[in-house]
Amino acid sequence: MAVDQLLTERRGDVLVLTLNRPDRLNAAPPSLFEAITAAVADLDGARAILIQGAGRAFCSGADVGMGALGSEDPGAATHAALTQSYNPAILAIAKAGVPVITAVRGPAAGIGCSLALAADFCIASESAYFLQAFVNIGLVPDGGASWLLPRLVGRARAAEMMLLGERLPAAKALDWGMIHKVVADDALDDTALALATRLAAGPTVALGAIRRGLAAALETDLATALAREADDQRAMRGTADSMEGGMAFLQKRTPAFRGA
Known part of the structure; x- marks a missing residue:
């Protein structure tokens, strides 16, 4: 089976x-x-x-x-x-x-x-x-x-x-x-x-977007890739992991990503 x-x-x-x-x-x-x-x-x-x-x-x-x-x-x-x-x-x-x-x-x-x-x-x-x-x-x-x-x-x-x-x-x-x-x-x-x-242990949402971006880049031109990156970056800014990463950077500590 x-x-x-x-x-x-x-x-x-x-x-x-x-x-x-x-x-x-x-x-x-x-x-x-x-x-x-x-x-x-x-x-x-x-x-x-x-x-x-x-x-x-x-x-x-x-x-x-x-x-x-x-x-x-x-x-x-x-x-x-x-x-x-x-x-x-x-x-x-x-x-x-x-x-x-x-x-x-x-x-x-x-x-x-x-x-x-x-x-x-x-x-x-x-x-x-x-x-x-x-x-x-x-x-x-x-x-x-x-x-x-x-x-x-x-x-x-x-x-x-x-x-x-x-x-x-x-x-x-x-x-x-x-x-x-x-x-x-x-x-x-x-x-x-x-x-x-x-x-x-990484920022799961961002890692998923990076995977999609790598796949898409193999089939698209530079202008399309630039537009997709901007859209993805806007979406990532709204995640809890992005907020945690920014705070950890300012506080000089290791971020604790939750995958959200």
Whole structure:
């Protein structure tokens, strides 16, 4: 059942989502991504999201079993899985009102690569690697990879990943600017949770507006971005966190944001 495939846990103000199919290197059937969508939609007061994998992998890709290959129309089956299950989860993460962090060890392949890179911060262990292997089986990247990768690393490097279908080690992904940080394997969990906890203690409304602004800036011109910033700044001035931040600055103390 999907509830077993995705473990949910609150650690303070952080919602921790753990892909829980370690025997399959967390290969994700459609139901697992449906569970991610549901969890992101029901934060229940959580102020940051941390996504990780159980065992020695983050996610080795989609696991549709014989759902597509055994279908009379594999193309239609694959299209349905993407549009009804996988893509909604990626969009839910993109539209979340709180910061999202992914902690990657081992493979982040296929849809798992897209999931890892959809976050605001991707932290990888030294054993991690990222893989767009679709070309090796005559398919094309999905899960938003064709949108995410050129924006993260540029067209040439995105082409290298997608057209050659080779593993990209964590150290090289960091050098490319694709991820936030690389840490020792045994430091991954603590490092990712510490960052998520730090973000969860921040001004949640403003952080959500910053996320929306970053996404919008990729698709708009400077004049539109300037107008949006002015509108957002006006809205932020009316928040309790903005008032607290201003008072803390004047009083030379650390602000205590409440996420409102």
